Protein backbone atom coordinates (compact mmCIF):
# COMPACT_ATOMS: atom_id res chain seq x y z
CA UNK A 565 0.00 0.00 0.00
CA UNK A 566 2.76 2.45 0.95
CA UNK A 567 4.44 1.83 -2.38
CA UNK A 568 1.31 2.71 -4.34
CA UNK A 569 0.72 5.77 -2.16
CA UNK A 570 4.24 7.01 -2.85
CA UNK A 571 3.82 6.36 -6.60
CA UNK A 572 0.58 8.32 -6.63
CA UNK A 573 1.96 11.19 -4.55
CA UNK A 574 4.90 11.53 -6.91
CA UNK A 575 2.59 11.63 -9.88
CA UNK A 576 0.13 14.01 -8.25
CA UNK A 577 2.14 16.15 -5.81
CA UNK A 578 -0.91 18.30 -5.00
CA UNK A 579 -2.77 15.38 -3.42
CA UNK A 580 -2.59 14.74 0.31
CA UNK A 581 -2.55 11.11 1.45
CA UNK A 582 -3.14 10.39 5.14
CA UNK A 583 -2.99 7.00 6.85
CA UNK A 584 -6.29 6.26 8.58
CA UNK A 585 -8.66 3.44 9.43
CA UNK A 586 -10.61 3.41 6.19
CA UNK A 587 -10.37 4.42 2.55
CA UNK A 588 -12.09 7.69 1.89
CA UNK A 589 -11.89 11.07 0.26
CA UNK A 590 -12.58 14.00 2.54
CA UNK A 591 -13.52 17.08 0.49
CA UNK A 592 -13.55 19.18 3.68
CA UNK A 593 -9.90 18.64 4.47
CA UNK A 594 -8.72 17.72 0.96
CA UNK A 595 -7.23 14.46 2.17
CA UNK A 596 -7.31 10.92 0.85
CA UNK A 597 -7.39 8.56 3.81
CA UNK A 598 -6.05 5.06 3.38
CA UNK A 599 -5.35 1.98 5.47
CA UNK A 600 -1.61 1.58 5.28
CA UNK A 601 -1.67 -2.04 6.50
CA UNK A 602 -4.18 -3.13 3.82
CA UNK A 603 -2.63 -4.88 0.84
CA UNK A 604 -5.46 -6.77 -0.83
CA UNK A 605 -6.46 -6.16 -4.43
CA UNK A 606 -9.67 -4.54 -3.18
CA UNK A 607 -7.63 -2.16 -1.03
CA UNK A 608 -5.60 -1.14 -4.08
CA UNK A 609 -8.79 -0.50 -6.04
CA UNK A 610 -10.23 1.52 -3.16
CA UNK A 611 -7.16 3.73 -3.04
CA UNK A 612 -7.43 4.38 -6.79
CA UNK A 613 -11.14 5.10 -6.43
CA UNK A 614 -10.62 7.64 -3.64
CA UNK A 615 -7.78 9.19 -5.64
CA UNK A 616 -10.29 9.48 -8.49
CA UNK A 617 -12.63 11.51 -6.27
CA UNK A 618 -9.74 13.77 -5.28
CA UNK A 619 -8.52 14.34 -8.85
CA UNK A 620 -12.07 15.16 -9.94
CA UNK A 621 -12.36 17.52 -6.95
CA UNK A 622 -15.66 16.07 -5.81
CA UNK A 623 -17.24 18.17 -3.12
CA UNK A 624 -19.27 16.77 -0.27
CA UNK A 625 -22.38 18.84 -0.76
CA UNK A 626 -24.48 17.49 -3.55
CA UNK A 627 -27.97 16.15 -3.81
CA UNK A 628 -28.15 12.42 -3.22
CA UNK A 629 -29.38 11.72 -6.74
CA UNK A 630 -26.15 13.22 -8.12
CA UNK A 631 -23.90 11.14 -5.91
CA UNK A 632 -24.15 7.95 -7.90
CA UNK A 633 -22.85 9.89 -10.93
CA UNK A 634 -19.88 11.05 -8.88
CA UNK A 635 -19.26 7.47 -7.76
CA UNK A 636 -19.28 6.30 -11.36
CA UNK A 637 -16.97 9.14 -12.40
CA UNK A 638 -14.53 8.28 -9.60
CA UNK A 639 -14.45 4.65 -10.76
CA UNK A 640 -13.90 5.77 -14.34
CA UNK A 641 -10.94 7.89 -13.20
CA UNK A 642 -9.72 4.93 -11.12
CA UNK A 643 -9.81 2.72 -14.24
CA UNK A 644 -7.62 5.23 -16.09
CA UNK A 645 -5.15 5.37 -13.19
CA UNK A 646 -5.12 1.58 -12.96
CA UNK A 647 -4.35 1.21 -16.67
CA UNK A 648 -1.26 3.40 -16.27
CA UNK A 649 -0.10 1.29 -13.33
CA UNK A 650 -0.79 -2.06 -14.93
CA UNK A 651 -3.52 -2.82 -12.41
CA UNK A 652 -6.86 -4.28 -13.51
CA UNK A 653 -9.93 -3.36 -11.49
CA UNK A 654 -12.54 -6.09 -11.46
CA UNK A 655 -15.76 -4.83 -13.10
CA UNK A 656 -17.88 -6.96 -10.76
CA UNK A 657 -16.30 -5.20 -7.81
CA UNK A 658 -17.20 -1.81 -9.29
CA UNK A 659 -20.81 -2.91 -9.86
CA UNK A 660 -21.03 -4.28 -6.29
CA UNK A 661 -19.77 -0.98 -4.93
CA UNK A 662 -22.26 1.01 -7.00
CA UNK A 663 -25.13 -1.29 -5.95
CA UNK A 664 -24.20 -0.91 -2.29
CA UNK A 665 -24.14 2.84 -2.79
CA UNK A 666 -27.54 2.81 -4.50
CA UNK A 667 -29.02 0.78 -1.63
CA UNK A 668 -27.60 3.22 0.87
CA UNK A 669 -29.06 6.22 -1.00
CA UNK A 670 -32.41 4.48 -1.28
CA UNK A 671 -32.52 3.73 2.46
CA UNK A 672 -31.71 7.33 3.30
CA UNK A 673 -34.72 8.49 1.32
CA UNK A 674 -37.28 6.28 3.07
CA UNK A 675 -39.43 8.03 5.68
CA UNK A 676 -38.63 6.58 9.12
CA UNK A 677 -42.23 7.19 10.16
CA UNK A 678 -44.38 5.89 7.27
CA UNK A 679 -41.78 4.38 4.89
CA UNK A 680 -42.85 6.51 1.90
CA UNK A 681 -39.99 7.33 -0.48
CA UNK A 682 -39.26 11.01 -0.08
CA UNK A 683 -37.39 13.89 -1.61
CA UNK A 684 -34.25 15.49 -0.32
CA UNK A 685 -34.48 19.13 0.70
CA UNK A 686 -32.37 21.86 -0.89
CA UNK A 687 -29.91 21.97 2.00
CA UNK A 688 -28.85 18.38 1.15
CA UNK A 689 -28.92 17.26 4.78
CA UNK A 690 -32.66 16.89 5.30
CA UNK A 691 -35.37 14.80 3.77
CA UNK A 692 -39.06 15.66 4.08
CA UNK A 693 -41.86 13.14 3.71
CA UNK A 694 -44.60 14.28 1.31
CA UNK A 695 -46.99 11.88 2.99
CA UNK A 696 -46.70 12.49 6.74
CA UNK A 697 -44.40 15.59 6.66
CA UNK A 698 -41.78 14.04 8.88
CA UNK A 699 -38.39 15.72 8.40
CA UNK A 700 -35.20 13.78 9.05
CA UNK A 701 -31.55 14.50 8.82
CA UNK A 702 -29.07 12.50 6.83
CA UNK A 703 -25.34 12.66 7.28
CA UNK A 704 -23.48 15.09 5.05
CA UNK A 705 -20.74 12.49 4.78
CA UNK A 706 -20.64 11.42 1.16
CA UNK A 707 -17.45 9.64 0.41
CA UNK A 708 -16.28 8.33 3.78
CA UNK A 709 -17.62 4.86 4.28
CA UNK A 710 -16.95 1.97 6.57
CA UNK A 711 -15.94 -1.26 4.88
CA UNK A 712 -17.62 -4.58 5.42
CA UNK A 713 -14.80 -6.93 6.21
CA UNK A 714 -16.19 -10.25 5.01
CA UNK A 715 -17.25 -9.22 1.51
CA UNK A 716 -14.62 -6.60 0.81
CA UNK A 717 -17.36 -4.40 -0.58
CA UNK A 718 -17.54 -0.80 0.60
CA UNK A 719 -20.45 -0.31 2.93
CA UNK A 720 -21.64 3.25 3.11
CA UNK A 721 -21.63 4.25 6.73
CA UNK A 722 -23.23 6.96 8.74
CA UNK A 723 -19.98 8.45 10.00
CA UNK A 724 -19.71 12.20 9.95
CA UNK A 725 -16.60 13.50 8.33
Ligand SMILES: [Zn+2]
Pocket residue numbers: 613614617635638707
Ligand atom coordinates in the same frame (compact mmCIF):
# COMPACT_ATOMS: atom_id res chain seq x y z
ZN1 LIG B 1 -16.56 6.89 -3.90
Ligand SMILES: [Zn+2]
Pocket residue numbers: 675676677678679680693694695696697698
Ligand atom coordinates in the same frame (compact mmCIF):
# COMPACT_ATOMS: atom_id res chain seq x y z
ZN1 LIG C 1 -43.71 9.77 6.19
